[in-house]
Amino acid sequence: MMDTLLITLQADEWTEAAIRWLEAAEARRGSKRTRNEYEANMRLFMASVSKHPAQITGSDCQRWASDMHQAGLANATIKARLAAVSSFYRFAQRYEVTPGQYLHSFNPASAVQRPSLRTRPRANPRTS
Incomplete structure (x- = not known):
């Protein structure tokens, strides 16, 4: 019974943090669209x-x-x-x-190399 209570409390803390994060994103960007995109992306993840x-x-x-890349999603x-x-x-x-x-001690997404948005190499101004 205690394990269930602990899991419930942890879930409540994470849910509360997610709500506060979305509110902060909307306040910082001044856009409900950003909040909605963040929420949708987090749900997909x-x-x-x-x-x-906490286990991710x-x-x-x-x-x-890698799964998104293999599915053919755009780098952006x-x-x-x-x-x-x-x-x-x-x-x-x-x-x-x-x-x-604090709720969590590390950022698991920080280890992921994000794709480049550049589609072609930059011209070298010294050789152009």
């Missing part, structure tokens, strides 16, 4: 990994990025989705559950 947010690893994030889409996940975990690292105790 959570559905893909099927784990509690860098490997999970890398696998998701992959980058935006990874940015949303990374933003959430950065927020969780600063989200105080109790004084001095």
